[in-house]
Amino acid sequence: MGKYFGTSGIREVVNEKLTPDLALKVGKALGTFLGDGRVVVGMDTRTSGEMLKNALISGLLSTGIDVIDIGLSPTPLTGFAIKLYEADAGVTITASHNPPEYNGIKVWQPNGMAYTSEMENELERILEKEKFQQASWDRIGELTRADPKKEYIKKALEMIELSKSYKVVVDCGNGAGSIVSPYLQRELGNKVVSLNSHPSGFFVRELEPNAKSLSALSKTVKSLGADVGIAHDGDADRIGVVDDQGNFVEYEVMLSLISGYMLRKFGKGKIVTTVDAGFALDDYVRPLGGEVVRVKVGDVAVAEGIAREKAVFGGEPSGTWIIPQWNLTPDGIFAGALVLEMIDKLGPLSELAKEVPRYVTLRAKIPCPNEKKAKAMELIAREALESFDYKRLIDIDGVRIENDDWWILFRPSGTEPIMRITLEAHTEERAKELMEKARKLVERAIREA
Structure with missing residues (x-):
C-alpha cells in the first residue's frame, strides 16, 4: 500500500x-x-x-x-x-x-x-x-x-437469455447502478420494482449490500412475492442477493452458487477467489469439475488470477464478481442478470442455496492506525504461528492458517485504518473460541506495535 x-x-x-x-x-x-x-x-x-x-x-x-x-x-x-x-x-x-x-x-x-x-x-x-x-x-x-448505457444493455442482452419473466426487486442504494441495473432487468423481460434508485448522492442505507443494510429489500421481496432481490453498492461493482423467501443469501453461498453455474455454463475449469474465502466454495465446485485458486484480496488480484489461470470465473466473498466472458471489470449489474439466468435454468434461489455446505464464519474489525499496520502484522504473524496448531499456511496477503476443519485470516485493510480477522469453523463453539483467541492476539499486537 x-x-x-x-x-x-x-x-x-x-x-x-x-x-x-x-x-x-x-x-x-x-x-x-x-x-x-x-x-x-x-x-x-x-x-x-x-x-x-x-x-x-x-x-x-x-x-x-x-x-x-x-x-x-x-x-x-x-x-x-x-x-x-x-x-x-x-x-x-x-x-x-x-x-x-x-x-x-x-x-x-x-x-x-x-x-x-x-x-x-x-x-x-x-x-x-x-x-x-x-x-x-x-x-x-x-x-x-x-x-454508453444503450450499448451496454444491448451487449448484455446478447449474452443472457431467459425463458420467461420474473418479478425482480432492485435496490441500488441511491448509487450509480440506478441508471443501468433496473433498466437491464426490464429489458430482460422482467417485472421490476426499484428501491433506493434515485441517484442523489445521499444514501438512505449503508452501501455495502449485506444482510443488515438490505432489510428493506428483504421485506419488499417477501411482501410482493418476488422471485429475487438484487442490490448494489455505490458504484455497482458489487452484488447482494435476496432469495424468493426474502432471505439474504450469504456472500459465500452466492459465490459458490454462481461459480457452480459458470462451470455448468462454460465447462470445467478454475475458479479464482481470495484468501478470505471459505471451504464451502471448494466443497461445492469440486464435484462440478471446479478447482479453486486463491489470490490476494482485491479485484485486481482476482482479475490477474483469472487471466493467468485462464479461469472460468473469479469472485470475492464480498459480492465482487468478475465474469471474464464479459469483462475483467467487477460488475454487479451484469452479475444480477447472470443470477436471473441461473434461476431460470436451475430453479428458485432458496432451493439452490440448500445445496451449498454451511460452515460458521466470523469476522472482526480491530481499529489500527495505518502507520502501525506493518509492525502489528509482524507481531501477529509470529505469535499466530506459535499459538495455533495449524497444518497449512498461506501468506500471499496477510496470514492465513488452516487446519482440516477451520481457518483464520489476519489481514490489514487496504482501505481503512483497521485490522481484519476472518475465520471459519465447522461448529459455532469452535468458531467463537478461535475468534476470542485471535482478537486478543491482534489487540495485543496493535498495542505493542
Missing part, C-alpha cells in the same frame, strides 16, 4: 486527504504515464464527484490526453466504455461502499482490469516528483462526452 493508493485505488475523506488539487495531479500523473491516447472518465453519485472528476479531467487534458467524459456511471459501465471506445485507460471517481463523506479515484487498463500495484506505484512516483508532461496550447487534449 502506497502513500496514495490502497488495495482499491485512492479512497479518502473528501477535502481532507482527497482534494481537487490531488485529483488534478492524479490526472497529470496518469497523462504523463500514458504519454498519449484517450481516457474514459466516469463517476458515481457522490456529491463530490463532479468536483473531483472535473479536476482530474483538467489534469489529463493538460498533458495532451483526450478524454471521453461519460458522466454519472457505475464502475461496470466505465469498464465497458473503455473497450467500447477503444480507450487507453479509464478512471472511476468512486469510493464504492464507503460512507458518503468519502470519495476515491480508481484507474482501469484497456482490458477492463484495474491498475496493478506496480502501475499505481509508478503513478505515485510521478506524483511525488511532480514532473508532469505538459502539452503546448495547440496540443491540449480534446474533451468529448458520451453515453
Whole structure:
C-alpha cells in the first residue's frame, strides 16, 4: 500500500486527504504515464464527484490526453466504455461502499482490469516528483462526452437469455447502478420494482449490500412475492442477493452458487477467489469439475488470477464478481442478470442455496492506525504461528492458517485504518473460541506495535 493508493485505488475523506488539487495531479500523473491516447472518465453519485472528476479531467487534458467524459456511471459501465471506445485507460471517481463523506479515484487498463500495484506505484512516483508532461496550447487534449448505457444493455442482452419473466426487486442504494441495473432487468423481460434508485448522492442505507443494510429489500421481496432481490453498492461493482423467501443469501453461498453455474455454463475449469474465502466454495465446485485458486484480496488480484489461470470465473466473498466472458471489470449489474439466468435454468434461489455446505464464519474489525499496520502484522504473524496448531499456511496477503476443519485470516485493510480477522469453523463453539483467541492476539499486537 502506497502513500496514495490502497488495495482499491485512492479512497479518502473528501477535502481532507482527497482534494481537487490531488485529483488534478492524479490526472497529470496518469497523462504523463500514458504519454498519449484517450481516457474514459466516469463517476458515481457522490456529491463530490463532479468536483473531483472535473479536476482530474483538467489534469489529463493538460498533458495532451483526450478524454471521453461519460458522466454519472457505475464502475461496470466505465469498464465497458473503455473497450467500447477503444480507450487507453479509464478512471472511476468512486469510493464504492464507503460512507458518503468519502470519495476515491480508481484507474482501469484497456482490458477492463484495474491498475496493478506496480502501475499505481509508478503513478505515485510521478506524483511525488511532480514532473508532469505538459502539452503546448495547440496540443491540449480534446474533451468529448458520451453515453454508453444503450450499448451496454444491448451487449448484455446478447449474452443472457431467459425463458420467461420474473418479478425482480432492485435496490441500488441511491448509487450509480440506478441508471443501468433496473433498466437491464426490464429489458430482460422482467417485472421490476426499484428501491433506493434515485441517484442523489445521499444514501438512505449503508452501501455495502449485506444482510443488515438490505432489510428493506428483504421485506419488499417477501411482501410482493418476488422471485429475487438484487442490490448494489455505490458504484455497482458489487452484488447482494435476496432469495424468493426474502432471505439474504450469504456472500459465500452466492459465490459458490454462481461459480457452480459458470462451470455448468462454460465447462470445467478454475475458479479464482481470495484468501478470505471459505471451504464451502471448494466443497461445492469440486464435484462440478471446479478447482479453486486463491489470490490476494482485491479485484485486481482476482482479475490477474483469472487471466493467468485462464479461469472460468473469479469472485470475492464480498459480492465482487468478475465474469471474464464479459469483462475483467467487477460488475454487479451484469452479475444480477447472470443470477436471473441461473434461476431460470436451475430453479428458485432458496432451493439452490440448500445445496451449498454451511460452515460458521466470523469476522472482526480491530481499529489500527495505518502507520502501525506493518509492525502489528509482524507481531501477529509470529505469535499466530506459535499459538495455533495449524497444518497449512498461506501468506500471499496477510496470514492465513488452516487446519482440516477451520481457518483464520489476519489481514490489514487496504482501505481503512483497521485490522481484519476472518475465520471459519465447522461448529459455532469452535468458531467463537478461535475468534476470542485471535482478537486478543491482534489487540495485543496493535498495542505493542
